[in-house]
Amino acid sequence: xxxxxxxPAKGAVKKEKRIGRxxxxxxxxxxxxxxxGAGSRSGHSTKIGFEGGQMPLQRRVPKVGFKPINRVEYIGxxxxxxxxxxxxxxxxxxxxAALQERGLASKNxxxxxxxxxxxxxxxxxxxxxxxxxAQKAIEAAGGSIEKM
Numbered sequence: 001x002x003x004x005x006x007x008p009a010k011g012a013v014k015k016e017k018r019i020g021r022x023x024x025x026x027x028x029x030x031x032x033x034x035x036x037g038a039g040s041r042s043g044h045s046t047k048i049g050f051e052g053g054q055m056p057l058q059r060r061v062p063k064v065g066f067k068p069i070n071r072v073e074y075i076g077x078x079x080x081x082x083x084x085x086x087x088x089x090x091x092x093x094x095x096x097a098a099l100q101e102r103g104l105a106s107k108n109x110x111x112x113x114x115x116x117x118x119x120x121x122x123x124x125x126x127x128x129x130x131x132x133x134a135q136k137a138i139e140a141a142g143g144s145i146e147k148m
Contacts, residue, residue, distance in 0.1 A: 019031045019032055072110065073110065074110045074128065074129060075111055077099065077104060077105075077111060077112070078114045078115070078116035078134075079113070079115060079119050079138070080117025082113070083117060083119050083120060083121060089102075092122065092123060093123070094126070095125075095127075096126065096148065110128040112127065112131065113130045113131065113134045113135075114133075115137060119143065122141060122142040122143050123138060123141070124144050124146070125138055126145075126146045126147075127148065130147070
């Protein structure tokens with residue numbers, strides 16, 4: 001075996017379809033486009049979603065609900081998570097940087113502290129928003145809150 005007798009595996013290379021090159025090619029005449037109509041003309045294209053006259057999917061499926069354009073999306077972090085952080089890492093001050101370091105938030109997130117669980121440690125918590133129950137629980141434990 002040498003470079004002069006290398007060739008692709010059998011069936012790996014297909015011949016290109018040569019459309020519109022005479023009757024002998026088997027694809028002459030109408031060039032696989034059928035007879036007459038828009039589909040046989042050059043430049044023809046159908047609308048996106050057109051289903052041959054059948055009612056298109058985007059019109060068959062009903063519209064449901066709405067999405068408010070000015071909605072503010074918060075990442076919720078509960079009190080039990082804060083308590084766990086305080087115990088595990090010996091923290092008294094929990095702010096955005098501390099949450100980001102531990103993988104609970106990324107740089108563009110907005111943080112809201114929620115009231116599930118309980119706080120035993122005296123914590124200084126800084127976040128974008130607090131639920132009423134979370135705020136009461138943190139202050140009841142002797143901590144303080146600060147909104148960013």
